[in-house]
Amino acid sequence: MLAVQLNPATHPIPAAPAASGQQSRSQSAAFPHYLPSRIDHAAPVAKGATLLDLTRLQSILCTTRKVKRGSALYRTHDPFDSIYTVRTGCFKTVITHRDGKEQVTGFQFMGEVLGLDGLCTERHNCDAIALEDSEVSVIRFALLASLCHQVSSIQHHFYSVLSGEIVRESAHMMMLGTMSAEQRVAAFLLDLSDRMKARGYSPVDFNLRMTREEMGNYMGIKLETVSRMFSKLKKQGLVDTHGKQIRIVNRLGLSRV
Amino acid sequence: MLAVQLNPATHPIPAAPAASGQQSRSQSAAFPHYLPSRIDHAAPVAKGATLLDLTRLQSILCTTRKVKRGSALYRTHDPFDSIYTVRTGCFKTVITHRDGKEQVTGFQFMGEVLGLDGLCTERHNCDAIALEDSEVSVIRFALLASLCHQVSSIQHHFYSVLSGEIVRESAHMMMLGTMSAEQRVAAFLLDLSDRMKARGYSPVDFNLRMTREEMGNYMGIKLETVSRMFSKLKKQGLVDTHGKQIRIVNRLGLSRV
DNA sequence: CGCCGTTTTGAGTCTAGTCAAAGGTGGTGG
DNA sequence: CCACCACCTTTGACTAGACTCAAAACGGCG
Incomplete structure (x- = not known):
């Protein structure tokens, strides 16, 4: 595969996560393979690169x-x-x-x-x-x-x-304009899950790097509402949360909220 | 000024609005002058074009x-x-x-x-x-x-x-995530006003081409709410509306909503 | 261990949504 | 040219969902 290998001595590549193997789809030689674009469906554009x-x-x-x-x-x-x-x-x-x-x-x-x-x-x-x-x-x-x-x-x-x-x-x-608070939180978690998966991490277990307030601001709701919706989704058995630690229990259910 | 002049016979240029003159700022030779980009602050990038x-x-x-x-x-x-x-x-x-x-x-x-x-x-x-x-x-x-x-x-x-x-x-x-219904409508009208001005139309009087429902959907609120907010802004003497006809009465006031 | 920032939960309020009905507007065809 | 119809807009009454304020619980870090 065509992939740029920077000198590991001067440019240490971040430790690859354990579960890997499915992350080659979205890559092209235009950016190094460990820097996948978020466009998972990107057309294969790197064919001509030498x-x-x-x-x-x-x-x-x-x-x-x-x-x-x-x-x-x-x-x-x-x-x-x-x-x-x-x-x-x-x-x-x-x-x-x-x-x-x-x-x-x-x-x-x-x-x-x-x-x-x-x-x-x-x-x-x-x-x-x-x-x-x-x-x-x-x-x-x-x-x-x-x-x-x-x-x-x-x-x-x-x-x-x-x-x-x-x-x-x-x-x-679309999220900000048409979804209820519960739907926003569900969609947010699913998006994160997809992105975790795309870079080789578990799409089921991951931990958030932002506060409830930052999430809420992103989703156009208040931090208390974020917290309430997490509790609600937990009660419905769709996710499991421990502070910033997230586990997606029922992906399909989440996507149907 | 560098500007592409298509053959008017085969490519009739839309009738220029009466009030013109201030619309050259945002133009470059990359697109014809009657097709101004919406990027009003665009850097002057066309210098090298021949x-x-x-x-x-x-x-x-x-x-x-x-x-x-x-x-x-x-x-x-x-x-x-x-x-x-x-x-x-x-x-x-x-x-x-x-x-x-x-x-x-x-x-x-x-x-x-x-x-x-x-x-x-x-x-x-x-x-x-x-x-x-x-x-x-x-x-x-x-x-x-x-x-x-x-x-x-x-x-x-x-x-x-x-x-x-x-x-x-x-x-x-930003509109969808942080503004009240009233602020959204005010911001929407001001944006339209700016865009009308940028293409040489009056920034004060213009008429809308979309329904209350389409506006509402764009702004993340319901059509009834759009209507109520128009009425409210009217009562405050900030705008004057007649169905799709809009007049901005107090621009500064609108921007302070 | 204690502190600080974060998160959760509760109670009450308020904004915008929903449902409903009346009033306008514009376009079409007679 | 006018009348009718469909669609759009306005307004009202009521409701629901999210916000605000408040307090307690949690968690990480020095």
């Missing part, structure tokens, strides 16, 4: 950056010059209204992309905050753009990543 | 398509091969959940882009429905992609359009 192309890719992924829990990878209005993929840890993206109200627009886990919001104004349009001590690959946009120009498979993959972000946000709007 | 480049652009914009009120420009799962810009009329985009619930994710007016959701899966991810008899420019994606490859200013503009869509959806999530 080893030479991939060598170039390494050169733009050469820097990493650590971000401490609670601090920002970037903030609204920061000049845009790079996008990022999460290597370890996880992030939330938050936009802030004039009046101070905040909206969590997404959570990003290992392999997911951050910073695409900055492309259109040359400045970032949200804050990206680490939910735990994290590390990202820094991809300078100018370099990525020139690589895209040279390698059409990477170009297409990048279009795909941008479009995928649009589609994902649409799904989030 | 007349020769622009001739190529004409060639990909050569087809138009008419869509009757109520019918679809494309539907979910249709194969993706083109994006569209609205020449006349307007559209809504709708995503449909398994259980049949629908969410209006946006309204598109003259000059705005449709179809970017299809890039990531090679199939469209929403329905685009004409709210009135409309006409679009059809831009075959393969051609646009090759043009982007040849002209870096167009490439950058296209990135910008994609990213702008992401940012716009974030703002919509």
